[in-house]
Amino acid sequence: MGVKLLLDKAHVEGIRYFDVYRREGGYRSVEKxxxxxxxxxxxxxxxxxxxxxRGGAGFPAGMKWSxxxxxxxxxRHLVCNADESEPGTFKDRYLMEFIPHLLIEGLIVSSxxxxxxxxxxxxxxEYAWIVDILEQAIEEAKANGFLxxxxxxxxxxxxxxxxxxxxxxxxxxxxxxxESLEGKRGNPRIKPPFPAIQGVWNRPTVVNNVETxxxxxxxxxxxxxxxxxxxxxxxxxxxxxxxCGNINKPGVYEIDMTISVExxxxxxxxxxxxxxxxRLKACIPGGSSVPILPANxxxxxxxxxxxxxxxxxxxxxxFATGSMMGSGGFIILDEDQCIVKNTYTLARFYRHESCxxxxxxxxxxxxxxxxxxxxxxxxxxxxxxxxxxxxxRKIEGNTICPLGDAAAWxxxxxxxxxxxxxxxxxxxxxxxxxRNYGLAHxxxxxxxxxxx
Amino acid sequence: MVQFxxxxxxxxxxxxxxxxxxxxxxxxxxxxxxxxxxxxxxLSAETMDYVAELLQIQPIEVYEVATFYSMYNLKPVGKYMxxxxxxxxxxxxxxxxxxxxxxxxxxxxxxxxxxxxxxTLKTVExxxxxxxxxxxxxxxxxxxxxxxxxxxxxxxxxxxxxxxxN
Numbered sequence: 001m002g003v004k005l006l007l008d009k010a011h012v013e014g015i016r017y018f019d020v021y022r023r024e025g026g027y028r029s030v031e032k033x034x035x036x037x038x039x040x041x042x043x044x045x046x047x048x049x050x051x052x053x054r055g056g057a058g059f060p061a062g063m064k065w066s067x068x069x070x071x072x073x074x075x076r077h078l079v080c081n082a083d084e085s086e087p088g089t090f091k092d093r094y095l096m097e098f099i100p101h102l103l104i105e106g107l108i109v110s111s112x113x114x115x116x117x118x119x120x121x122x123x124x125x126e127y128a129w130i131v132d133i134l135e136q137a138i139e140e141a142k143a144n145g146f147l148x149x150x151x152x153x154x155x156x157x158x159x160x161x162x163x164x165x166x167x168x169x170x171x172x173x174x175x176x177x178x179e180s181l182e183g184k185r186g187n188p189r190i191k192p193p194f195p196a197i198q199g200v201w202n203r204p205t206v207v208n209n210v211e212t213x214x215x216x217x218x219x220x221x222x223x224x225x226x227x228x229x230x231x232x233x234x235x236x237x238x239x240x241x242x243x244c245g246n247i248n249k250p251g252v253y254e255i256d257m258t259i260s261v262e263x264x265x266x267x268x269x270x271x272x273x274x275x276x277x278x279r280l281k282a283c284i285p286g287g288s289s290v291p292i293l294p295a296n297x298x299x300x301x302x303x304x305x306x307x308x309x310x311x312x313x314x315x316x317x318x319f320a321t322g323s324m325m326g327s328g329g330f331i332i333l334d335e336d337q338c339i340v341k342n343t344y345t346l347a348r349f350y351r352h353e354s355c356x357x358x359x360x361x362x363x364x365x366x367x368x369x370x371x372x373x374x375x376x377x378x379x380x381x382x383x384x385x386x387x388x389x390x391x392x393r394k395i396e397g398n399t400i401c402p403l404g405d406a407a408a409w410x411x412x413x414x415x416x417x418x419x420x421x422x423x424x425x426x427x428x429x430x431x432x433x434x435r436n437y438g439l440a441h442x443x444x445x446x447x448x449x450x451x452x
Numbered sequence: 453m454v455q456f457x458x459x460x461x462x463x464x465x466x467x468x469x470x471x472x473x474x475x476x477x478x479x480x481x482x483x484x485x486x487x488x489x490x491x492x493x494x495l496s497a498e499t500m501d502y503v504a505e506l507l508q509i510q511p512i513e514v515y516e517v518a519t520f521y522s523m524y525n526l527k528p529v530g531k532y533m534x535x536x537x538x539x540x541x542x543x544x545x546x547x548x549x550x551x552x553x554x555x556x557x558x559x560x561x562x563x564x565x566x567x568x569x570x571x572t573l574k575t576v577e578x579x580x581x582x583x584x585x586x587x588x589x590x591x592x593x594x595x596x597x598x599x600x601x602x603x604x605x606x607x608x609x610x611x612x613x614x615x616x617x618n
Contacts, residue, residue: 075472087539087578118472125485125523126579128592161470166481166521169577183480183513185520201475242583244541250583288540288578329582331541345540349577355520 002256003230005218005238006211010098016133018140021101029220030146033109034154037220042113046216048224050236055081055172055209056287056327057402058311067196068114069204076204078116080107080213081177082123085169087288087349088329091240092210094252096123096130100137104160106213108146109220111158114206118159122177125166134162169353173401174207176355187357188401211240231257235310239325245283245332248272257310261285262299264309265332278334281439282418285314286326288346289406291413292339293323294442304448319413335439339421343414344372350407361404364395368411375422378429385422389415418442454502460490464506477509480517484524493533494525522576530565530572532610535589536598538575541582550586550598551575557607570614571607 014020021027033042047062068076080103084092096103103121111119123131138160141147149157163181165171171180175189178200199205215237219227228236235257244250247265249272255264264270265280274280280295300307302321307313311325333342351365371388374380392408399405415422421440425432456464463486464479471478483503484495491499495518504511518524525533534554538547551573555561558571565572581587584596595606 084580085578088541088582090580090582090584093580120470124580125481125521126589163470163478164482164485166485167523167576168521180481181478182475183477183507183509183517185516201472201478244582244585245544250585252583284540331544331582333544337544342540342544345538345543349539352522352577 002254002259003238004254005227005230006095006102006214006240007099007252007254010094015099016101016137018101018137018144021099022144026101027105027141027146029217030105030108031152033220034112034152034156039113039115042109042220045219045224046113049215049219049227050224050234051212051215051219051227052234052236052311053209054211054215054239054328056086056289058325061208061212061215064196064208065110065114065206067194068206069197070115071204074203075117076115077200077206078107078111078114078119079177079181079200079205079207080119080121080210081172081174081207082121082127082210083165083169083172083177084127084210084327085124085172085353086327086329087346088244088284088331089242089287089327090244091242091252091328093127093130094242095210095214095240096127097133100130100133101141102214102217103134103210104137104141104147106216107160108141108151108158110208110213110216111160112156116206117157118161120181120200121160121162122171122181123162123164124171125164128164131162131164138162168355169349170355170401170403173403176401177207178205185355187355188403190400232308232310233312235312235325239309239328241309241328241330243271243330243332245330246275246278246334246337247332248275255309257308259309260299261307261309261314264330271330271332274332274334276334278336279439279443280332281335281337281442282333282339284323284329284331284333284410286324287329288331288349289409290324290326291319291322291409292333292342292417293413294417296443296446297321297417300446302446302448304446319409320416323413336436338376338436339414339418340372340376340425343411344369344376346410347372347407350403354403354407358399358404360395360398361407364391364404365407367391368407372411375425378425378433380422380426380429382423382426384426385415385419454487454491454496454499456486456490456506460486468507476507477513480507480509480514481521483507484514484518488524492528493531494528528565531570531614532590533572533574535574535576535579536562537577537579537581537585537587537589539578541578542585542587545585547586550588550600550603553600554603554607557603570610 051061052058171186176186195205301316347369351369356362392411395404396408421437500514562575586598587596
């Protein structure tokens, strides 16, 4: 059993309610932070912890906090990004649904550290029932003196409001989220200025993911240095992984980032192996935007080392032979899955979610969807594969926000590692409509050249 | 004429109170949800103009937002809307079959509403329930681990509730 810092109490009956959460040791970090620590000291603890943003980008949270501008007389805001929309990712939903007070607790401490008196949770519109859960938790915290005016008699005032989105993946991008919070279309802003200088209503703003803010609670309770001892290298603390696809036990797991990918997939503590005794074909380890890897490159790196479930190991080999930790959305594909079809559904997703502001993304995502649909339905040409490669290359890096990259990477990785499956579809238009390409050679041991 | 009831107006005021004075436009998304729920499950031009007036913004500011976000319905929908996810993780777990089955059973294509106005079928992109696939959204809740049998019983349940309310 690995260390659990966030979900250790998730199964306690009634933990959703304040009384039980408090009895189990909840809100201790608020008492410690507000009564014994200065805002600067809290930022320092978070820096020491090495906590990296859990939304996908993995940017050091303490450093992000230290960027916030503090002009005289201008209010600052903390905004919690609960717009979880990356395919394969459902960890924040789990956290908010089952232990909402952990997020509220983290938000109070973080608001104090950043000087935010009005803090917002931007939640995706589809999580409608979770809005009620969070608002109830906020009311309970307020009734018990942890929110509102003069919290615990310390003179610190803070309110938390839930802002419901309305169905737009792009609003998970922090500047689009800010636009949406202002009641506008979710079109990302050009940076700079960064939100830490000019965010919501042109005020200094910090946007953090749900899991990042929840992790502030154990960091304050145990101290940043102790937190940093968990994990490996720059992958400190614990990470929530939402596992789905063809596995026996889909769900949300908290890992300490020292376990191997193989253990995560096959051990009964986690995914419990591939469903229906099938064989592993491929995996998208960090949400749909990150490169897909065939089984042989997933379990071992190109150097032949065991791949671990952490930021560094998952990205070992760069995009040529590695992938990314991303948001922790772990999607497993078994031997019966078609890589072309899977890539097509993801391309359709990004076309649907492109905000339309930048031409390469607006046009390119549509072209990729159409071409992939053609190949999937047996109407593809050999030149389509190179055309796809060309389009994704022209989207990547040429857009205001990272949605363009997120749309390009899955297509690039699918062609990079599964080109023969694409070619088989083109060469066998009829057969490809009746059966799948199968596992082929994707699980074969990789050749590791010996260094002379 | 569209007009919020007293309790809907109280909710409107609660939503607007979340934002700083003069920044009432920020309440637009939550208020549009409230308006959609209050006025028949969709946003007519009249409803949008009403929201613009309440928030003291231009109607175009409401239109551009209502057309951007996928959860706002710009035309009437059935009493029950089945929004079935079709993205990768759900597709792997058989969402195509579920969509086809619902379509067959209700005799409609995605995007259409049954003649009796009871059901609308819609395909949507990832709703964050990948571990519980295949799934669909129905109003405020998610229906997960869908099978054909489960779809049958959901449709049955909707028909019964609708008959009771008539």
